[in-house]
Amino acid sequence: MRDARGLEAGPLAVVAEQANLQAITALNAAAEGAGLYVGQPVRDAHAMCAGLVTRARNAPAEAAFLTALRRWAGKFSPWVAEEPPDGLVIDLSGCAHLFGGEAALVQVVADDCTDLGLTVRLGIADTLGAAWALARYAGQGAAPARSGDAVDQEARATRSRAAKRRHWTKGGAAPQVVTAGGGARIAPPGQCHGALSPLPVAALRLEGQVTEQLGRLGLRRIGDLLGQPRAALARRFGRGLVLRLDQAMGSAPEPVSPARATAHFAARMTLPEPIGLRDDLMAAIDRILPVLCARLEAKGRGARELRLEAHRTDQAAQVVQAGLARPSHDPQRIRPLLELKLDGIDAGFGIDMLRIAAVRTEPVHARTVAGHAEAARVVRDRLAGNTALDDLIGKLGARIGLEAITRRHPASSHIPEKSAQTLAAAWSDPAPDWPAPPVPRPLLLWPPEPVTAPDGPAVPGAFRWRGRDWRLAQATGPERIAPEWWLDDPNWRSGVRDYWVVVTEQGDRLWLFYGHGGALSSGWFCQGSFA
Numbered sequence: 033m034r035d036a037r038g039l040e041a042g043p044l045a046v047v048a049e050q051a052n053l054q055a056i057t058a059l060n061a062a063a064e065g066a067g068l069y070v071g072q073p074v075r076d077a078h079a080m081c082a083g084l085v086t087r088a089r090n091a092p093a094e095a096a097f098l099t100a101l102r103r104w105a106g107k108f109s110p111w112v113a114e115e116p117p118d119g120l121v122i123d124l125s126g127c128a129h130l131f132g133g134e135a136a137l138v139q140v141v142a143d144d145c146t147d148l149g150l151t152v153r154l155g156i157a158d159t160l161g162a163a164w165a166l167a168r169y170a171g172q173g174a175a176p177a178r179s180g181d182a183v184d185q186e187a188r189a190t191r192s193r194a195a196k197r198r199h200w201t202k203g204g205a206a207p208q209v210v211t212a213g214g215g216a217r218i219a220p221p222g223q224c225h226g227a228l229s230p231l232p233v234a235a236l237r238l239e240g241q242v243t244e245q246l247g248r249l250g251l252r253r254i255g256d257l258l259g260q261p262r263a264a265l266a267r268r269f270g271r272g273l274v275l276r277l278d279q280a281m282g283s284a285p286e287p288v289s290p291a292r293a294t295a296h297f298a299a300r301m302t303l304p305e306p307i308g309l310r311d312d313l314m315a316a317i318d319r320i321l322p323v324l325c326a327r328l329e330a331k332g333r334g335a336r337e338l339r340l341e342a343h344r345t346d347q348a349a350q351v352v353q354a355g356l357a358r359p360s361h362d363p364q365r366i367r368p369l370l371e372l373k374l375d376g377i378d379a380g381f382g383i384d385m386l387r388i389a390a391v392r393t394e395p396v397h398a399r400t401v402a403g404h405a406e407a408a409r410v411v412r413d414r415l416a417g418n419t420a421l422d423d424l425i426g427k428l429g430a431r432i433g434l435e436a437i438t439r440r441h442p443a444s445s446h447i448p449e450k451s452a453q454t455l456a457a458a459w460s461d462p463a464p465d466w467p468a469p470p471v472p473r474p475l476l477l478w479p480p481e482p483v484t485a486p487d488g489p490a491v492p493g494a495f496r497w498r499g500r501d502w503r504l505a506q507a508t509g510p511e512r513i514a515p516e517w518w519l520d521d522p523n524w525r526s527g528v529r530d531y532w533v534v535v536t537e538q539g540d541r542l543w544l545f546y547g548h549g550g551a552l553s554s555g556w557f558c559q560g561s562f563a
Contacts, residue, residue, distance in 0.1 A: 043081050047074050048089035057089050058118070061151055088348040092341055092387075094118075102291060104144070108137065111290045121160060123288040134218050157219040157227065160288060161280035165228055165235035165254075170217035172232060224281055229255030236276040242269050254280075295331065298389035299324040306345050306382020310374055313342070316386045317370055324388050325361045334359025335390040340370055342377050343385040350377045355434045357425035357458040359394040365423060372430040425457050434458040442466050447516060447524070448559070449477055471511050472533075474543045474560030479523070483556040489546050491532055497542075497558050506535040510546075526554070533562070 043063035045056045054074040066081040077084055098114055105112045108131070111123035124137070131137040134156050145152040155166030219227035228235065231254050234243050246269070251257055257265065257277060266274045278284035299320040307313065317340075328335060336359045342350040352373040360366065370388070377383075425437055437457040445451055451473070485495035491507040509532035515524035526547035534542045543560035 043068070043084045045074075045077060045084060045086050046089050047086045048091075088346065090343075090347060090349045092349055092351060108141070111288050113288050113290055121163075121288050124156065138218070155217050155219075158221060158224050159280055159282045160286045161237065161276065162219060162224040162228055162282075164237060165231055165280060166217035166219060169231045169235040225258065228280060229253065229258065233257065236273070236280060238273060238276060242273060245269065295333075295393075296389070297324060297327055297331075297333065297335070297393060298387060299327070300385060300387035302385045303383070306384045308379030308382050313374055313377070313383070313386070314371060317367065317388070320386065320388055321363045321367060321370070324390065325363045325366070328361035328390060328393065332395060333390075333393040334361050334396040335366065335392075336394050337390070337392040338366065338370070339389045339391050340373060340377075341387040341389070342379070342383045343387070344380045345382045345384050346380055348380065350379075350383075352376045353391070354430050355426065355458065357422040357429065357434065358419070359396055360419075360422075361396065365419065365426070368423075369426050369430050372427065429458060439463075445516070446513065447521075448473060448513070449523075472562070474541075475563040477560045480545070480557035480559045483544060483558050485556045487555065489530060489548075491534065491544075492556065495556065502540075502542075503537045504534060505537045508533040513545075531559075 041062070043066050044060045045063050045068060046058040047054045048057045049055075050057075050071075056068060056070055056072050056074065056077055058070065059068055063077075063081065063084060066084075068077050068081060068084070074086060077086075094117060098116065098118070098120075102112050102114050102120060105120050105122055109122050109124050109127045111125075113121045115121050124134070128134045128137050131140055138154055138156065141154060142152060153167050155163040155168070155170060157163040157166055217227075232252060233246050233254055233256075236254060236257075238246075246252065246257075251260070254277075257273075258281075262274050262277075265277075275284060279286045301316050301320045303316065307316070324335075335356060337353060337355045339351060339353050344350065354366075354369040354373050356366070356369065425434070428437055435456055438454045439457045439460060439462065440452045441455050441460065441463050443451055443453045451469075481497065483495050483497045485492035489510075491504065491509075493504045495502055495504075510530035511532075512528060512530050514528050515521060526549065528548045529545040530548070531543060531545040534544050536542065541562035542558055543562070544556060544558050546556055547554050
C-alpha cells in the first residue's frame with residue numbers, strides 16, 4: 033500500500049546481511065510502531081509483523097543521499113558535517129535569527145523533511161553532545177536494569193540520607209526544555225545540565241558495555257553521573273566516559289568540522305538491457321575505465337583504491353573494491369585487478385548500471401629521489417615500464433589483501449632482532465641498500481632458547497639443546513653486543529651478551545651467546561641458525 037506521494041504506507045524495513053543472517057538496518061514509523069527495531073533478524077520481524085515489506089540495503093545510495101542532504105542543509109549554516117549513516121551536525125551560531133529564531137528554524141527543517149518524505153528528529157543545545165542526546169533521547173526515561181528497579185523505595189524518613197538535591201528540587205525554578213515542531217528539543221542557552229540530567233546514560237554516546245556496567249551500579253541517568261567524582265569514574269570506566277561528559281557539558285571542546293569539497297573521480301554506464309555474464313561485465317568495464325583514467329591523468333592523480341558498483345534491477349547494489357601497490361591511471365594496470373574481483377558480484381536478475389569510482393587517489397609524482405644515480409635508475413625504470421613487481425603485488429593483494437604482503441627494511445638498531453622492520457609492500461619502496469653488519473648474521477632468528485652447558489664464558493665443547501646432544505667442531509667469536517641503555521627491553525635485562533658462531537660435528541652452524549647476568553641469571557642461549 034502506498035500513500036499519495038508514492039511512499040510505502042505500511043511497515044517497511046531495510047535489511048542487510050550481518051553475521052550470516054538478514055537483519056534490519058532501518059525502518060519506518062509504522063514498522064517501529066509494530067515493535068520492530070534495528071538489528072532484529074528478519075525472520076523474527078516477519079513473525080511479529082505479517083505485513084512487513086523489506087527492501088535490500090543499498091549502501092552507496094544511502095551515502096549519496098546523505099551527501100545530498102548535507103548540501104541541502106547548507107542553506108541553514110555553512111558549517112555542516114555528516115554523521116553516518118543517518119545524521120547531520122549543523123553549527124547554528126549566528127544563523128538562527130535569519131529564520132526568526134531557533135523554533136522557527138526547526139519548523140522550516142521539519143516542513144522540508146516532510147516534503148521529502150523523511151521523518152526527522154532534531155535537538156538544539158549549546159554543545160554538540162547535548163544536541164545529539166536531545167535529538168535521540170529527549171522525553172525518554174532511564175529504563176530499569178532489573179525487575180523492581182523502577183520502584184521508588186525512598187521514604188520520608190530517609191530523605192535526610194539521600195543524595196544532595198539540585199536547586200530546582202528545593203523550590204527553585206526547573207530548567208525548561210522547549211518542544212518545537214518536528215519532534216525537536218531545544219535547550220535554552222546555559223541549560224545543558226538540567227536538560228540532560230533526566231536522560232539515560234546512553235545519550236552520552238557511550239559504548240554498550242559501559243552503559244550496562246553503569247546500569248548494574250544504579251547509575252542510569254546522566255544526572256546520576258554529574259555528581260560523581262571524576263577521578264573515580266575514569267578509574268572505573270575509563271577516560272572515555274569523562275570525556276563524553278565534558279563534551280556534553282561544554283567543558284571539553286568538540287567543534288563541528290564541515291566536510292570539505294573533495295574531487296570525485298568516477299565513471300558510470302547505464303545499460304539498456306540487464307546483463308549478468310562475465311564477458312559482458314568486462315566489456316562494460318573496458319568502456320568506462322578509460323574515461324575514469326583520463327580524468328585522473330588530467331588532474332595528475334593516480335588511483336590507489338577503486339570501488340566497482342554493480343546496480344541490479346531489484347534496486348540492490350553489489351560492491352567490490354580493489355587496491356593498487358602504486359598509484360596509477362593506466363587502464364591496463366587496473367583492468368586485471370577488477371577482473372579478479374568479478375567473482376564476488378552476484379548479478380541476480382541482471383545488472384543495469386555499472387559505476388567505477390576511485391575511492392582514494394594520490395599524486396603520481398609523489399616519489400622523492402635523492403642523488404643522480406638514484407634519479408637515473410628511476411628514469412630508466414619509468415621509461416622501460418618496469419612495473420611488474422607493483423602489478424604482482426596488486427594481483428596478490430586482490431586475492432589475499434594488500435596488508436598481507438610485506439617486505440623487510442633496515443632499522444636503526446644494533447640489537448639483532450631489532451635490526452629490521454616489517455612494512456607493507458604496497459606502501460613502501462624496496463630498501464636501496466642494507467648496512468653490512470660487522471660479522472655475518474644468521475638467516476633464521478628466534479627468541480633465545482636455553483642451552484645446557486657448563487657455566488662460564490668459555491665456549492663449551494659439548495652442550496644440550498632442544499633435547500639433543502651437540503659436540504663442538506669449530507667456534508668463531510666472541511662478538512659483544514650491549515643492550516640499548518636508553519630503552520627498557522625486558523628481553524635484554526640479562527645485560528651484555530657475547531655471541532659465538534658455533535659449528536657442530538653434525539654440520540649445523542648455530543648462533544650462541546653467553547649472557548653476563550644483569551637482572552637475570554647468566555648462562556648460554558641459542559638464538560639463530562645460519563643457512
